[in-house]
Amino acid sequence: MASLSNILEIARRSLTAQRLAINTTGHNISNAGTPGFSRQRVEFAPTDPMRTAFGFVGTGVITSRIGRVREGFIDQQIRGASDTLGSAASQQKILGQVEAVLNEPADNGLSASLNRFYNAFNELALHPEESAYRSNVLQQGTLLSQSFHQLNKNLTQLHGDILNDVNAKVADINRLTKEIGQLDLQIVTALSGGDEPSDLKDKRDMKLDELSKIVRISANEDTNGSMIVSIGGAEVASRGLSTDVVASIENGQVVIRPGNSPRALSVISGSLGGDVEMFNRVIPDYIDKVHQLASAMITTVNNAHRAGFGLGTPPLTGNDFFVGTDAATIDINPFLLTNPAAIATSSDGRPGNNDVALALAAQKSAMVLDGGVTTIPQFYNNLVSAIGSAINQAGYQESTQQLIVTQLENQRNSVSGVSIDEEMTNLIKYQRAFDASARLVSTVDEMMQTIIDLV
Amino acid sequence: MRVTENHLATQYLNNVQNTRQRVADLQSKIASGKRVLKPSDDPRATDGILRFQALLEANEQYQRSNADGQSFLQATSETLGSISDSLLGLKGLLVRANNSANIETLPSFATSADAILGDLVDMANTRFNGKYIFGGTNTLERPFTLDAARTAVTTNPNGIDGVIAYPVGEGITQQSNIPGDEAFQGTTIFDTIIRIRDTMAAGTIPTAADIDEVSAQLDYMLTKAGKAGMFVNTMTANEAFLASQETQLRSLLSIEQDTDVAEAITEMKRGELMLDAALNTMARILPKSLLDFLR
Numbered sequence: 248m249a250s251l252s253n254i255l256e257i258a259r260r261s262l263t264a265q266r267l268a269i270n271t272t273g274h275n276i277s278n279a280g281t282p283g284f285s286r287q288r289v290e291f292a293p294t295d296p297m298r299t300a301f302g303f304v305g306t307g308v309i310t311s312r313i314g315r316v317r318e319g320f321i322d323q324q325i326r327g328a329s330d331t332l333g334s335a336a337s338q339q340k341i342l343g344q345v346e347a348v349l350n351e352p353a354d355n356g357l358s359a360s361l362n363r364f365y366n367a368f369n370e371l372a373l374h375p376e377e378s379a380y381r382s383n384v385l386q387q388g389t390l391l392s393q394s395f396h397q398l399n400k401n402l403t404q405l406h407g408d409i410l411n412d413v414n415a416k417v418a419d420i421n422r423l424t425k426e427i428g429q430l431d432l433q434i435v436t437a438l439s440g441g442d443e444p445s446d447l448k449d450k451r452d453m454k455l456d457e458l459s460k461i462v463r464i465s466a467n468e469d470t471n472g473s474m475i476v477s478i479g480g481a482e483v484a485s486r487g488l489s490t491d492v493v494a495s496i497e498n499g500q501v502v503i504r505p506g507n508s509p510r511a512l513s514v515i516s517g518s519l520g521g522d523v524e525m526f527n528r529v530i531p532d533y534i535d536k537v538h539q540l541a542s543a544m545i546t547t548v549n550n551a552h553r554a555g556f557g558l559g560t561p562p563l564t565g566n567d568f569f570v571g572t573d574a575a576t577i578d579i580n581p582f583l584l585t586n587p588a589a590i591a592t593s594s595d596g597r598p599g600n601n602d603v604a605l606a607l608a609a610q611k612s613a614m615v616l617d618g619g620v621t622t623i624p625q626f627y628n629n630l631v632s633a634i635g636s637a638i639n640q641a642g643y644q645e646s647t648q649q650l651i652v653t654q655l656e657n658q659r660n661s662v663s664g665v666s667i668d669e670e671m672t673n674l675i676k677y678q679r680a681f682d683a684s685a686r687l688v689s690t691v692d693e694m695m696q697t698i699i700d701l702v
Numbered sequence: 703m704r705v706t707e708n709h710l711a712t713q714y715l716n717n718v719q720n721t722r723q724r725v726a727d728l729q730s731k732i733a734s735g736k737r738v739l740k741p742s743d744d745p746r747a748t749d750g751i752l753r754f755q756a757l758l759e760a761n762e763q764y765q766r767s768n769a770d771g772q773s774f775l776q777a778t779s780e781t782l783g784s785i786s787d788s789l790l791g792l793k794g795l796l797v798r799a800n801n802s803a804n805i806e807t808l809p810s811f812a813t814s815a816d817a818i819l820g821d822l823v824d825m826a827n828t829r830f831n832g833k834y835i836f837g838g839t840n841t842l843e844r845p846f847t848l849d850a851a852r853t854a855v856t857t858n859p860n861g862i863d864g865v866i867a868y869p870v871g872e873g874i875t876q877q878s879n880i881p882g883d884e885a886f887q888g889t890t891i892f893d894t895i896i897r898i899r900d901t902m903a904a905g906t907i908p909t910a911a912d913i914d915e916v917s918a919q920l921d922y923m924l925t926k927a928g929k930a931g932m933f934v935n936t937m938t939a940n941e942a943f944l945a946s947q948e949t950q951l952r953s954l955l956s957i958e959q960d961t962d963v964a965e966a967i968t969e970m971k972r973g974e975l976m977l978d979a980a981l982n983t984m985a986r987i988l989p990k991s992l993l994d995f996l997r
Contacts, residue, residue: 660709
């Protein structure tokens with residue numbers, strides 16, 4: 248029987264349901280700008296009907312669930328694209344610093360130092376007898392050595408700084424896995440109690456997004472709603488547990504290991520992967536090239552110089568121009584600095600002979616690098632443009648990947664984002680329903696009054 | 703597709719950010735006048751810029767070498783010219799002496815010849831910029847010495863030979879001196895004069911053969927002065943070539959390095975226009991919502 252008290256009960260259920268819906272609408276509106284938030288929906292369902300002599304009679308509404316609107320597949324895709332983006336971005340950042348260190352094309356880069364050094368010998372060839380031109384050669388040689396030292400020092404410093412970045416990122420990973428593990432435990436507990444922990448899930452997803460920018464992860468939800476997060480096949484977080492990732496240096500190379508796994512990560516990706524690639528391979532390669540350059544410089548100049556004669560009686564000979572073996576140690580032979588007359592210009596000991604000065608200046612065209620096909624200045628130019636190309640490549644990869652991530656984020660936003668228009672429409676809908684339910688209460692009240700008045 | 707306010711705002715911000723980035727890039731290119739400020743702006747052009755800069759710097763150096771070489775050779779040529787003048791004077795002297803009527807004055811002819819000898823030795827020891835121009839590669843040692851008795855000229859025992867080559871182009875050198883042994887055929891010129899002077903001092907009239915010998919020396923000296931002059935001309939031509947090469951290199955460098963200002967400004971105008979359009983449309987759309995129309 249549809250008694251008046253039954254109708255009152257229906258009105259009560261409706262009022263509760265609409266209030267809950269308006270509450271959720273308010274929650275959505277207030278979180279419209281919150282990063283990582285997914286809009287929530289109240290799902291209404293009719294309560295079980297009563298079977299009466301007249302058939303089934305409705306008993307009102309019940310809120311079956313308050314859930315978030317989210318598509319796990321898009322999340323997976325975003326995480327997959329984020330690690331590549333992170334890697335390209337961190338490589339581009341570091342290469343940009345290398346570019347700044349090079350300081351080319353400029354009037355005071357290594358390229359200009361090289362030009363001035365070789366030209367100083369051509370100038371000396373005009374006046375091998377005069378000490379002013381000898382001093383000029385020494386000055387340009389000193390500047391060149393300093394350019395090498397500076398470049399080597401800055402690149403080495405940059406190389407070392409990457410390590411700080413690696414350690415900071417490993418600390419970030421470990422913090423995030425710990426937080427994800429704890430959130431996961433709360434989520435699993437809530438789910439087992441039959442509740443839908445939407446906001447906690449949002450939080451966990453956001454942490455996973457953050458983590459996937461640093462390192463390539465795989466994250467899969469099991470049947471209990473627990474997220475199993477692993478890096479390189481090793482589980483690092485789930486259900487309150489987390490395992491630290493460890494970075495160590497072995498044979499000068501950064502090695503990343505998840506937990507106590509004896510196996511080092513082969514594919515790291517993410518911004519950490521970008522850092523490791525730079526530290527292990529790219530920057531050492533650049534530093535090595537600078538050393539090769541300095542070493543070729545020392546060898547070619549010394550070979551030509553040693554055979555020549557300077558001034559004096561008897562003419563000074565058999566001296567090296569440079570001492571040292573690489574970019575860190577290259578310097579002008581200190582003996583020459585105090586005895587400019589020992590700078591070799593002559594092939595036979597006569598002061599006017601400039602054969603050796605000419606030969607020294609001609610070393611700029613000697614093919615001595617890359618197995619005898621590249622000159623010293625060209626080798627450096629090649630290095631500079633290779634770095635420029637590497638930046639462009641990383642930049643291109645970054646912008647393409649950024650485009651993909653932005654597209655995917657738009658998709659996610661399209662599904663999960665809060666629309667104020669929509670929420671306002673819902674608000675009106677729920678408010679009207681609430682108004683109507685309240686009217687139902689007063690109508691039933693009037694009906695009851697009518698009956699009471701009959702008595 | 704469901705479009706939310708957040709989506710609109712993000713997309714708008716991204717677009718505006720990209721446009722602003724482009725405008726800022728163009729602005730720095732216009733302000734600096736350079737298209738390539740760092741290698742990543744254009745790696746290929748950077749290689750060109752570095753190479754052209756090196757070539758330009760070397761070009762300037764070669765131009766200096768040419769100028770230096772020219773002045774040194776000019777001095778050589780002028781000195782050889784003066785020596786020729788003195789030899790011409792000596793020849794005239796001998797022609798006059800070659801006359802039996804002048805037999806009384808032969809000693810004075812001998813004195814004049816001796817003076818010319820002194821002049822020649824002095825000229826052979828000419829220095830330019832602190833270098834003996836006829837010293838060969840022994841530029842710091844006096845090449846010719848007339849002994850106190852004025853009976854013999856000796857050369858620097860360390861040698862007066864040796865060609866000096868100046869770097870005047872990429873891999874090109876140019877001889878920039880006439881070595882003393884070449885200019886004076888060792889000491890032949892001085893020996894000839896000493897012999898004729900002594901003959902005259904002894905009261906013997908110089909013969910036609912003596913005059914011919916001096917004539918031959920004069921001709922020889924003129925060809926050497928001509929040779930120095932020819933080297934000067936080579937270097938002058940070379941300098942002109944280097945100057946035109948410099949112009950070419952500068953324009954090549956400019957093509958690689960400099961901003962095409964007209965193009966950049968047009969691009970920037972377009973960027974500004976896009977920025978205006980984006981800001982304008984978003985200013986209209988972004989603040990609109992259902993709320994505006996509820997009561």
